[in-house]
Amino acid sequence: MTANDAVKPLLDRVAEIERLAALDAGQYEAERKNAADKLGFRTTILDDLREQKRREMNLDPLPKIDAGQGRPLQFREFLPWPDDIEGDRIATALSATFKRFVCMSDPKADTCALWVLLDWTIANFPIAPRLCITSPTKQCGKSTLLELLGRVSCRALNSGSVTPAALFRAIEQFNPTFLLDENEKFLEVGSDFHALLNQGHRRGQFVIRTQGDNHELVMFDTFCMVAFARNGRIPDDLEQRSIVIELQRRLPGERLEVLNVQREHLDNLARMCQRWADDNAAAIAEAADPDMGGLINRTADNWRPLFTLADIIGSDWPDRIRAACAELTKNDADSNDTLMLSDTKAVFDEEKKTDRLFSETICDALAAMEGRPWAEYGKSGRPITKNQLAARLRRFKADAECKIPIEPKPIWMGGQSKRGYERHQFVEAWDRYLTQKAPPNGASGRQAPDETGTSDTFQGVSRGVSTPSVRASGATRPDAPHDTP
Numbered sequence: 001m002t003a004n005d006a007v008k009p010l011l012d013r014v015a016e017i018e019r020l021a022a023l024d025a026g027q028y029e030a031e032r033k034n035a036a037d038k039l040g041f042r043t044t045i046l047d048d049l050r051e052q053k054r055r056e057m058n059l060d061p062l063p064k065i066d067a068g069q070g071r072p073l074q075f076r077e078f079l080p081w082p083d084d085i086e087g088d089r090i091a092t093a094l095s096a097t098f099k100r101f102v103c104m105s106d107p108k109a110d111t112c113a114l115w116v117l118l119d120w121t122i123a124n125f126p127i128a129p130r131l132c133i134t135s136p137t138k139q140c141g142k143s144t145l146l147e148l149l150g151r152v153s154c155r156a157l158n159s160g161s162v163t164p165a166a167l168f169r170a171i172e173q174f175n176p177t178f179l180l181d182e183n184e185k186f187l188e189v190g191s192d193f194h195a196l197l198n199q200g201h202r203r204g205q206f207v208i209r210t211q212g213d214n215h216e217l218v219m220f221d222t223f224c225m226v227a228f229a230r231n232g233r234i235p236d237d238l239e240q241r242s243i244v245i246e247l248q249r250r251l252p253g254e255r256l257e258v259l260n261v262q263r264e265h266l267d268n269l270a271r272m273c274q275r276w277a278d279d280n281a282a283a284i285a286e287a288a289d290p291d292m293g294g295l296i297n298r299t300a301d302n303w304r305p306l307f308t309l310a311d312i313i314g315s316d317w318p319d320r321i322r323a324a325c326a327e328l329t330k331n332d333a334d335s336n337d338t339l340m341l342s343d344t345k346a347v348f349d350e351e352k353k354t355d356r357l358f359s360e361t362i363c364d365a366l367a368a369m370e371g372r373p374w375a376e377y378g379k380s381g382r383p384i385t386k387n388q389l390a391a392r393l394r395r396f397k398a399d400a401e402c403k404i405p406i407e408p409k410p411i412w413m414g415g416q417s418k419r420g421y422e423r424h425q426f427v428e429a430w431d432r433y434l435t436q437k438a439p440p441n442g443a444s445g446r447q448a449p450d451e452t453g454t455s456d457t458f459q460g461v462s463r464g465v466s467t468p469s470v471r472a473s474g475a476t477r478p479d480a481p482h483d484t485p
Contacts, residue, residue: 013079021053075155081275087313090272101259102141103250107324114306120277124284126203129302131227132242140247142229151266153177164192168207168220180228201241358420359386396429
């Protein structure tokens, strides 16, 4: 902090922005530079905030456009919370707020809370895990949870439908947080939109298009945070890039508050998130890789940013998020290829007296498994055949150098010779694909908040507004570089 910073008067930024918004153009121009210095903003940031506030106060209507031709894309911007905010307090407040309006468990609420903090700090991470909100049927709270996320996320853009071209252009220009409701209605498997959702999971991926009369090659960024809600099954490749929050319909006796999207405390939560993100940007950028507890590949990619934030927050959050991970990944659906390996292992484990099985024996055992796709497999809807079994298993290798595929061969058993498989053919593949375990539930001594305690959680976070402090950064997204005045 400089000497000038120390003597700046402590101002309530919200009240000052409202006062400036009410001034006419001449009065504002006269006070603009002095007001920006007092608030600790660049003048360009102050201009944007005043313009937004004037629209909110109906003092400055949206630009006139032709009827039926749409309107300019706009985002809600937030002023950082005026006081220092502890990570434990804001994360706990977010988690409790989700549970006030949506029927969900502690692990799911905790995961959503840290996903929101990740949204505000995504500039420091190479992976943007998709938050997939799903349920077995309608009226389980998916849209309500998306509404909540939209109120507390950074530059949220709610959409029931968006074209691929609009998606990557919006990402390139605004870097929004996309919230997509009922995306099963417009997400066609294998489409460009499906590919973009997958591609934007990792930083450094671009869409290449031609533009203008000269067909100049241009690149559009695809990396951004996305939360989406859907009924039914999630495409395998998109699910692997997602943290899945499955909601259930509440019981008649379970009481929830009705969400009013105009609630001021949701805006305050967003302001606290921005303040915490600003204050901890350096710590997040310098953070070491967290202990992943044995998670690997995309599962580890998805949870690593949340583990990192939990370790920085401290308190009981490192245990809480790892317990949430163990809970939410224990029943992860996998692709049918890996499911085939797992179920084949179960068949061999069941036949303890032999280390070899005929292909038809394996197929019969697979078809008899409840809740598996093998009884009505493929387009025919009939039990899986020996040829279909061989085609799937051939994709895996039986040796450490990955040169020998798992293929059926003649085997002798029970006085007869047929084509089948020996157990040793699968050992290498089982070790490679079936040993990814979620970290153990390390939560210790966490008490679940009761109904009466959730509201108090937020009230405790909101105290202390009467002694705001001056901040040196503007209300820009943390991933947009800005200079300190």
